[in-house]
Amino acid sequence: MECALRTDGQLSLENRLLNYTLHPKDPGLSIDFRGAVDERAASVLTELLARLNAQDVVLNMQLVEYFNSLGIRAWAGFIKQLAPGRTLAYTHCPPDFINQINMMPLLAQSVSILSFAAEFICPDCNHSQRESFDATQSKAGILAAFEKVSCSHCAAGMFPDEDPETILYFKNPKI
Numbered sequence: 625m626e627c628a629l630r631t632d633g634q635l636s637l638e639n640r641l642l643n644y645t646l647h648p649k650d651p652g653l654s655i656d657f658r659g660a661v662d663e664r665a666a667s668v669l670t671e672l673l674a675r676l677n678a679q680d681v682v683l684n685m686q687l688v689e690y691f692n693s694l695g696i697r698a699w700a701g702f703i704k705q706l707a708p709g710r711t712l713a714y715t716h717c718p719p720d721f722i723n724q725i726n727m728m729p730l731l732a733q734s735v736s737i738l739s740f741a742a743e744f745i746c747p748d749c750n751h752s753q754r755e756s757f758d759a760t761q762s763k764a765g766i767l768a769a770f771e772k773v774s775c776s777h778c779a780a781g782m783f784p785d786e787d788p789e790t791i792l793y794f795k796n797p798k799i
């Protein structure tokens with residue numbers, strides 16, 4: 625979210641329009657997304673689909689900062705059209721995006737999740753920090769990595785801000 629000072633001096637919160645940068649890689653393409661997946665995302669994603677030829681596509685979600693239901697619907701449609709005949713992967717999924725995937729597994733049905741971030745809180749000094757994890761390891765491996773997170777301020781062991789089972793729902797076997 626971006627803060628803007630209105631003319632009346634009040635602070636307003638404005639979501640940035642979804643945008644992206646394409647980075648060729650070997651093989652394929654990496655796409656760095658930024659901004660909000662909201663009701664304005666559909667036209668951005670339609671335009672992007674039209675210019676994508678690569679078969680191997682990495683979707684870097686690190687700087688995507690807001691999701692709403694219309695945006696997620698557009699995103700699901702984008703993935704559905706992008707997936708056939710392609711190898712797709714998400715990297716750097718922020719906590720909000722992992723929540724969306726856990727609520728709507730089809731967002732990742734045909735996309736591998738390579739890495740994600742979770743928010744941790746220090747029980748001693750209340751500091752919070754975001755930590756990144758390799759999503760390709762086993763659920764037990766990720767849970768063990770969660771237990772090793774320590775506070776950058778006071779070195780105490782930290783806890784995820786949500787139940788680990790809730791965060792890692794996407795790692796459960798698909799029924």
Ligand SMILES: [Zn+2]
Binds near residue numbers: 749750776777778779
């Ligand atoms: Zn601390």
